[in-house]
Amino acid sequence: MSHALTFPVPSAVGSLDQYIQSVNRIPLLTEKEESDLARSLRDEGDVEAARKLVLSHLRVVVAIARGYLGYGLPHSDLIQEGNVGLMKAVKRFDPDRGVRLVSFAIHWIKAEIHEYIVKNWRLVKIATTKAQRKLFFNLRSMRRSSNTLQGDEVIAMAEHLGVKPEEVREMETRLSGGDVALEAGPDDDEERFAPIAYLADPHAEPSEVIAQRQYAHLQDEGLHTALAKLDDRSRTIVQRRWLADGEAATLHELAAEYGVSAERIRQIEAKAMQKMRSQLAELA
Structure with a gap:
């Protein structure tokens, strides 16, 4: 089945702003166009139909991802996960169900973004159950004000989300608390003490220190060995994404450098990480 629709394809290179402008220029599908494309994909496995369905809804992903910027993760990575x-x-859409693709896709887009946030956000350590994840993503929106939750609010929220009141209080503390630098910054007053100056180390016994240093050395050698097993492109992507001294490169930045899509960079990264984990396991 052929379709007369033409779609401008978002460039694989360029800045995030250019990408967003590009996807916003892609025309929306009418209900009939969407239905015809979805049936062509379902009945004939038409890859071109799938491409057009995805492209016409990229703007939806951008809009949804923007709502999760408060978690401190790169907008481009949130968009990529949403995509x-x-x-x-x-792939799963059935045009005969009587709903538009956008309504069906919102759940899948948010699910991928939620999974990415839970895996990567440094403060989320208790969001391991479905109820706790629901608490994590709904706590901010359910609060009546920016003030600390009162007893009745905590109880009502806990009952609504199916968690314990103490879990609500703990999550609120995690979300409202800021990070504290372990060491004082270069501009801090000389007399100011950072936690590094007064936090005791219960494992500072000399033999443990030596053992830990030996283990760290072996781990460092293992990392270098695992990296050496990768091809040049995969090694550079892993180093830029996870081992950079400064700010880590985003998927879109690397995609622009290599002239490929952000999804391709993500695939290369995942394959490289899997290969490195196997190599490190052999050295353990």
Whole structure:
């Protein structure tokens, strides 16, 4: 089945702003166009139909990802994860259910973004159950004000989300608390003490220190060995993404440098990390 629709493809290179402008220029599908494309994909496995369905909904992913910027993760990475959810939704979409793709896709887009945030946000350590994840993503929106939650609010929220009141209080503390630098910054007053100056180390016994240093040395050698097993491109991507001294490179930045899509960079990264884990396991 052929389709007369033409779609401008977002460039694989360029800045995030250029990408967003590009996807916002892609025309929306009418209900009939969407239905025809979805049936072509479902009945004939038409890859081109799938591409058009995905492209026409990229702006939806951008809008949803923008709502999660408060968690401190790169907007481009949130968009990339949301795009994965969109592709899963397109694959599973049934036009005969009587709903538009956008309504069906929102769940899959948010699910992928939620999973990414939970895996990467440094403060989320208790969000391991479905109820706790629901608490994590709903606590801010359910609060009546920016003030500390009162007893009745805590109880009501706990009952609504199916968690314990103490879990609500702990999550609120995690979300409202800021990071404290372990060491004083270069501009801090000389007399100011950072935690590094007064926090005791219960494992500072000399033999343990030596053992830990030997273990760290072996781990460092193992990392270098694992990196050496990668091809040049994979090694550079892993180093830029996870081992950079400064700010880590985003998927879109690397995609622009290599002239490929952000999804391709993500695939290379995942394959490289899997290969490194196997190599480190052999050295353990």
